Amino acid sequence: MLSVEALELSYGASLCLRGVDLTATPGQITCVLGRNGVGKSSLMRAIVGLERAQKGRITWEGRDIGSTAPAERARAGIGYVPQGREIFPFLTVQENLETALAAAPRGSVVPQEIFDLFPILRDFLRRRGGDLSGGQQQQLAIGRALTAQPRLLILDEPTEGIQPNVIKDIARVIAYLARDRGMAVVLVEQYFEFARDLGDTLAIMVRGEMALAGPTQSLDEDEVRKHLTV
Numbered sequence: 162m163l164s165v166e167a168l169e170l171s172y173g174a175s176l177c178l179r180g181v182d183l184t185a186t187p188g189q190i191t192c193v194l195g196r197n198g199v200g201k202s203s204l205m206r207a208i209v210g211l212e213r214a215q216k217g218r219i220t221w222e223g224r225d226i227g228s229t230a231p232a233e234r235a236r237a238g239i240g241y242v243p244q245g246r247e248i249f250p251f252l253t254v255q256e257n258l259e260t261a262l263a264a265a266p267r268g269s270v271v272p273q274e275i276f277d278l279f280p281i282l283r284d285f286l287r288r289r290g291g292d293l294s295g296g297q298q299q300q301l302a303i304g305r306a307l308t309a310q311p312r313l314l315i316l317d318e319p320t321e322g323i324q325p326n327v328i329k330d331i332a333r334v335i336a337y338l339a340r341d342r343g344m345a346v347v348l349v350e351q352y353f354e355f356a357r358d359l360g361d362t363l364a365i366m367v368r369g370e371m372a373l374a375g376p377t378q379s380l381d382e383d384e385v386r387k388h389l390t391v
């Protein structure tokens with residue numbers, strides 16, 4: 162289980178996360194929602210170690226990981242699909258996937274299952290990352306994170322700028338990873354409907370704080386939407 166408690170993060174003098182709590186449980190999808198700039202990506206970056214929180218605790222599988230390096234968190238089973246995908250444009254699909262092997266158990270190869278989940282990656286194995294469409298790059302970014310065989314998968318706005326048919330594929334894969342593979346999933350989303358349909362738990366951020374959180378069915382839809390509309 163992932164547990165984030167009272168996390169505080171500042172950029173210079175500006176306080177971005179103001180005591181944020183979040184949990185993610187194996188087999189469950191936790192969706193983090195909020196308007197632009199409320200601190201969703203900063204929270205994800207703090208969990209994976211790309212930002213250092215000034216206060217609070219991050220524990221994963223019972224271990225305090227708050228001061229460990231990003232590579233160590235990746236080896237501890239935390240996978241990350243960053244906002245904007247961050248595909249290596251001059252590496253092939255195969256090479257992009259292989260970059261994640263450094264975080265995989267010793268002796269691992271790229272799991273074949275990734276190509277069953279995203280057949281397009283098999284077809285385009287030798288194509289350069291930069292030559293893929295946005296939706297294909299997103300599938301590659303998820304495939305790359307899965308190559309490290311994570312037990313927690315963090316996805317930062319995987320549907321941003323993606324066509325509806327690919328969004329459906331991505332939703333199907335995320336649901337499969339949580340329900341059938343028992344992965345803990347944290348999904349950052351802008352779109353309420355996508356989060357509601359997929360999320361077991363919703364956590365809604367407003368200006369660096371968790372305004373509302375709980376099992377999806379227990380939350381009042383109007384109140385959630387109130388925090389998301391500008």
Ligand SMILES: Nc1ncnc2c1ncn2[C@@H]1O[C@H](COP(=O)(O)OP(=O)(O)OP(=O)(O)O)[C@@H](O)[C@H]1O
Nearest residue numbers: 172173177195196197198199200201202203204244
């Ligand atoms: N590296 C940084 N240095 C300074 N300020 C930053 C940095 N990264 C983010 N911020 C600021 O912190 C706040 C939260 O940004 P963040 O990207 O975490 O929000 P977000 O909810 O993910 O937004 P979006 O939906 O637009 O991605 C914003 O005001 C942003 O400008």
